[in-house]
Amino acid sequence: MSASADAPSGVPDTVDLLHPAAREHGRAASAETPPAPPVSGPSGLSQAVLLLIGTVVLAGSLMVSVRIGVADVGYTDLARVVGPRLGLDVEPLPRLIDSLIWDLRVPRVLMAALVGASLATCGAVLQAVTRNALADPYLLGISSGASTGAVAVVVLGVGGGAVGVTGGAFAGALLSFGLLLLLLRRTGLDSARIVLTGVIVAELFMALTSLVLTASGDADSIRAITHWLLGSMTSTRWDPVVICAVVGVVGLVVFRLHSTALDAFAFGTDTASSLGIDVRAVRRVLLLVTAVMTAVAVASVGAIGFVGLIVPHGVRFLVGPLHRSLLPFSALVGAVFLVWTDALARVAFAPQEVPVGVFTALLGVPLFLLVMRKRGEL
Amino acid sequence: MRIAAEKLSWSVPGRTIVDDVTLEIAPGETVGLIGPNGSGKSSLLRCLAGLRVPTTGTVLYDGEPIRDWDARRIARHVAFVEQATDTDSDLRVADVVGLGRTPFRDRWRGPGATDRAVVAAALARTGLTELAGRHWKSLSGGERQRTHIARALAQRPWCILLDEPTNHLDIKHQLQLMELLASTDQTVLVALHDLSLAARYCDRLLLMHRGHLVAAGPPSAVLTPARLADVFEVDAEIGLDGLGNPAVSYRGTAHGATASARIRP
Secondary structure, eight states, X not given: OOTTTTOXXXXXXXXXXXXXXXXXHHHHHHHSOOOOOOOSSOOHHHXXXXXXXXXXXXXXXXXXXXXXXXXXXXXXXXXXXXXXXXXXXXXXOOHHHHHIXXXXXXXXXXXXXXXXXXXXXXXXXXXXXXXXXXXXXXGGSHHHHHHHHHHHHXXXXXXXXXXXXXXXXXXXXXXXXXXXXXXXXXXXXXXXXXXXXXXXXXXXXXXXXXXXXXXXXXXXXXXXXXXXXXXXXXXXXXXXXXXXHHHHHHHHHHHHHTHXXXXXXXXXXXXHHHTTOOHHHHHHHHHHHHHHHHHHHHHHHOOOOSHHHHHHHHHHHXXXXXXXXXXXXXXXXXXXXXXXXXXXXXXXXXXXXXXXXXXHHHHHHXXXXXXXXXXXXX | OOEEEEEEEEEETTEEEEEEEEEEEOTTOEEEEEOOTTSSHHHHHHHHTTSSOOSEEEEEETTEEOTXXXXXXXXXXXXXXXSSOOOSSOOBHHHHHHGGGGGGOOSSSOOOHHHHHHHHXXXXXXXXXXXXXXXXXXXXXXXXXXXXXXXXXXXXXXXXXXXXTTXXXXXXXXXXXXXXXXXXXXXXXXXXXXXXXXXXXOSEEEEEETTEEEEEEOHHHHOOHHHIIIIIOEEEEEEEOTTSOEEEEEEEEOOHHHHHHHHOO
16 A cells, blocks of 8 residues: 555655755755665565574474483484374384374474474563563463463362363463453553553462462372473473464464564554554454463463563564564574473483473573673663 | 644543644644643644544544544654653664654565665654664663654654653754754644743744643744733743744743733733
C-alpha cells in the first residue's frame, strides 16, 4: 500500500523534509545516493549468512548432544537409527539400543532445543512489551501456576491418574494466565500493571504450591516435585516434542510479524501508537502467544530458569536491540545454550542427573554479569 | 493538510479535561499551545494525534473525521513527539529515526531503499548525520529531542504535534529546537511553557485554561497582561524583544481575584 492510497485528497506522494530555502542544495545532494544510516544489527545479507551459520552450529550441537550420556552413542549408530526411519537402506540397530536412542535421547535433545528457543524469544518479547529489562517468561506467573497444577496432580491426585504431571501443569499454567487477564481486564494491558499483576499471581500460586506440599506431601513426592520445578528433560518423549515444535513455530512466526511493532514499544505506549501500532491488540496477541509457548514449555520440562532472561540480553549485546535480528538469534542461541546445558546436566555427575535449571543458572549468572559489565551497566 | 477539532471534549470519570474546544490549523503554520499545568494541553494534543478518542466532538484531518481511522492510517498523516520520553533499549540514533518508518513498513520485510533514504534525509535535516551511529544512552537531552523530531520527520507527516519538547533543555537547545520546528515545511502544533519562546517562534498561539480554549490568534493579540493574570495568575509585563516579537517579563505572582481585578480595566 503506498503512502497516498488512503490519504485524503491532495496528499502528495512525497513530503519534502527540507526547508524551502535549502531546497536547491538539498535536491542536488539527494541526486547522489545518500549514505545508508548506520542502523543496529547485521544487514540483510550478513544476517542471512549468520543465521545459516547459527543453524549449522545448532544442528552440530544436536548431533553431538545425542551422543553424550549414560550410554555412549556413535555417529554410525545415529545413522543406523535415523536412516531406516527415512526409508534409507541402512542396517538398523538392535531393538533395545535403537529404542534407547530414538525414544529417549533424540526427543530429549530436540526438546532442549525447542524449549531453549521458545523461552529465549518469549523473554525477548516480554522485555519489549513490558519495557522491563528484568522480564522473563515466568514474569506472568505461568511457571507458578504450572507448579501448582503439577503438585495438585502428583500430591493430591487430582484427575485420578487420567492427567499426568504435564497435563496438570499445563492446566495450572492456563489457570494462572486466565487469572492474570481477569485482573488486568479493567486496567488494560499497561506495562507496569502487567509486571505488578504478574508478580501477585505468581506469589499466590507459589503459596498454594507450598501449602499443598507441606500439608499433604510425603518425602517422595516432594523430591519428585523439586526435581520437576528446577526443570528436567529426563522423561521427555515424542508427543510433547511435537506439541512444543508446533506451538514454537507458530509463536516464532507471530513474533516475527510483530518485530517492527516490538521495536516501536521502546519509547512507551503513546509513541508506539503514534507510530501506527494498535498497542492494545498487539499486546493482547503477544501476551497470549508467550503465555501458551511458556505454558507448553513449562508443562513439558518444568520451570527452567534464566534462559529467558539471559539469552536476549546476550544476543542484544551481539546483534543490537532491533527485533528483526534479536528474535531469530535469540531462538538459535537459546536452543544451542539449552542443548549444551542439558548435555552437561546428563554427564556432570553421572549416573546421577542434575536438574538442568541448576546449570542454566550456574552458567547464566557469570555470563549475565559479563554482558552487563561489557555494556557498562554494572 | 488542515487539522481541526469541532466541539471536542475529553473526560475522565468525574472530570472534564478538555471542554468544548473548536480549532483549525492551516497548512504550514507553526502554532503554539500555551496554558498553565493541568489546563488540558497534553490531552488536547493526544486527541488531535488520535491517541485518545474524544468523549464528544470530532477531530478532522482535511475535513474528514478520523474517528474510524486505524492507528496506521493516522500515523501516515500526523507525527507526535512526547516530552522527554526515554528508553532502556540500547538503540542507535539511526534506529530511533528509523522507527518513524513504522507506519510504512511491510510486516515481512526489513527497511527498504525508500526507508533508508528518508531516514538519511531526516538525519541531515536535523543535523544528526554525524551522530547517526551513537547510542541513545550517550546522547544529551537536546540531542535526544532532536532525534525524536527526526523520527517524526521520517514519518513524512503533514503535521507534527509536540508536547512540551523544550522541557529540561538548556536555553541554547531550546532555541535550536524551536528554530528547527519553525523552519520545517510541516504544520507544527507545539505545547510550550515558555511564553516568550512561544511568542518568538510561533505564527499563532492557542491559550488553554481549565480545559477551554480561551484565546487564539497572533502572539501579540493573545498575550495581554490581563489574560496572563487571569489564566496564569502572574503579574506580567508584555514588551517587545529586539526583533519586534512580544516578550513577557514577570513582576511576580498575581494574587488571584484582587490582582486581575486591579489590572482589568
